[in-house]
Amino acid sequence: MPEIDGQDEGQIREIAYFLWLHEGCPEGRADDHWMLACGSLIVQEPSAPDEAKAPPAVDITTPNRPATAEAPPKP
Template sequence: MPEHATDEHRIRHRAYEIWEREGRPEGRRAEHWERACRELREEDERARDEAPDERRGLAPASADSGAGI
């Protein structure tokens, strides 16, 4: 599935959740869509900021690597 389709699915699902949480009000589709976009963008940014740097787990190389050189 293309990435934009996945994003649209996530947004649609979140907007639906917001709509239900607010008692299923009529006429606020655009507001719920924008709010869902904002919430998901913020969640994605937080997840990126909190993700460990993959390189942190690697020990720094030393001059004596034990390779017998």
Template sequence: MNIDERRVRELAHQIWESEGRPEGQAERHWRMARSLAEAEQEQIAQREAPGEAPEKPALLQKPPRRKGKLPAADPERPDEG
């Protein structure tokens, strides 16, 4: 898998800054960033896999079926229910 070194550097810098810019943690930050970049690449590869349709956005998916009935709303007593 070809990991973009620029992306790894970017992520490592973000990790370094989020931890308060500690000294002596560059190697750990780099390993964490490489793992994150690899996970991103894996997600991209899965989305672009041939023969698989991309998942629809949540707004376009059918809502889940509910079991049972919802209680009737009474506009006169909104806090009760």
């Protein structure tokens, strides 16, 4: 696993913050958001050291909600 430098940590912090906001600011999920943000940054790492670092892309369009066992009632 690559080491996290100051710039990467700032990006991770920002991504984790937006994930937290998107999920409605839940308490007790800081570690989950941090790990998701780390994973996002690792996936986005450039393959060559000369490439400029682009901000990592995170899909926050679908909130992380637990699946329900039953389908909602039909009208």
